[in-house]
Amino acid sequence: MKSLQEWIPKHILQMSPYVPGLQLNEEKIIKLNTNENPFPLPEFIINQIIEFVKQNQFHLYPDPESKKLREKLAKIYNKNTNMILIGNGSDEILSLVFRTFLTIGDSVLLIEPSYSLYPVLCNAIGVHYYTLSVEKNFTISVERIIEYSEIYNPKLIVITNPNAPTGISISKQKINKLCEVVKRPILIDEAYVLFGGESIMEEAGDKFPYLMVCSTFSKAFSSAGIRLGWIIANEFFIEQIHKIKDSYNVNFFSQKVGEIILDHYDFFLRRIEEIQEIRDWFIQKLNTLGYFTLPSSANFVFTSPPNKNAKEIYEFLLRNKILVRYFANYPEFLRISIGTKIQMEILYETLKNF
Template structure:
């Protein structure tokens, strides 16, 4: 061969680094904002029956119509306003691939969910991060200024924001939504079930508004990757042009549908997580040298007045995996813990108190 494979790669891709999740041994996992509870046994029985009767030899429904129909009924939106994705990640990629490109900026506050910037780079679209205030509040005027600096833009707002955990002020977000510019505004409501704060009722008023949600968090389906987009048909019809044909496997569609049909039971687990979040907040408050930040999600961001790397290592030595976010800037000496089961939260607090 007269050439190197590296010579064939797009120059903008060549400089990227892959998103790698390190394999770290642990006894208690509290790092990834997952639901700590597995699917209840009675629901597993329903899923088992579905697996037994499932036609694995057939391609899945490319439109995920049954799942969209169920979501349509629960959310009171038309089925044509729904697109199902292989997790919200895939839908974020579709949005940027459809509306990004030359002369478009992907704008987002920082720190936030890193996938927005990653997919902007993958699709050759300029990524523009706008730092939050020291209190992790949205600087909407600066975001609007960035919107005005490009021909077109896609604005991503994680609501509540990951990793800070807070919902930004509704007025600040409304200022961005109502600003006159050629922009798609994406509200990523992955943690909606924990915050209860949504912009979904505004969908009919603002044609350029997109809402993202997921089954990975509150519904405990992180291992199956099911997310969904709610947007006006003028947007969803464009997304369908770039969507992979069979992007959601048939079993994931069925299991997500089963969980929707057991929504009341799953709500009990959500309420338990919220109670444990409050208990964890109260426990952290009593520990000297730790500052925690308000959370509307299923995780808590906190800062230590010592060395975050050493504290992270202390947790690992005791078998507890949390997320080390320590870096210069707004997240210096910050770590993030996912709300776990009561015994997991007790173990976390015991280690934190001992340091």
């Protein structure tokens, strides 16, 4: 008789469980480790959601195409609705893209560091990934992406812009150059772009047929809990990705909440400005404590304390009920999500006491 292990493919057995970020179920913890938006949805939106819930249509299947939500995004980005696909968070979008484009024997080009889910998806499909490290100053060199793409011939190139965990963005001019030269599928993950990057969403799929751009409601739109993401690409690519999605991949409730949110797009843009102001204030405060912080175009900062011992500070903050992100492979740095002004003031005062 076969052992239980023998029923599981080797590449899955070799994987470790994927943990997106430590979750602590303590109420009083200040949670600055997963780059959520610190502001909950405003009351006027909650009231609209309540009205919708009262219609009590949960016995029906949701629209499998999330058509209304796609129409609203199409208007914002000046696109045809057939160039948009909605996912259960952009994590699902990423998984769908990887599974559509890649099969065993293919390879992907990733940047190191970037979003930790990409290598997990490669491992799950059993494809190889090459990594291009960021430069010494943590920027991404588009010239080197072009070079690597010629050397390694990857089937897909994935770039996070602005990058995580660094927060550094690539200019639109450089992305344009990349798309003009590299004639193969490029996926740009713009999860954080509204906090200060330059979006190339409008160019995806038509000006650059190989370019796919995805984003999420989790950060700029205060909605990590409802799990909504989208991708814009040429109609043919979208059609292929659509083939492998679950029939009802986005639930009824999330579709409606997404539609309501997009009706108040400008409200969220104003909130983003507030987060940018808190971020810039916090970076100044970190400077006064002698921290070295990378220039951030996102809703988080990547910062190194004067003693370069980020782990010690991480543990100290945790004892003080503040949760930030520590990466063992970048032991001099902490990634800190931007919270409310009050949360960041408490964090600053705590760091001062270290």
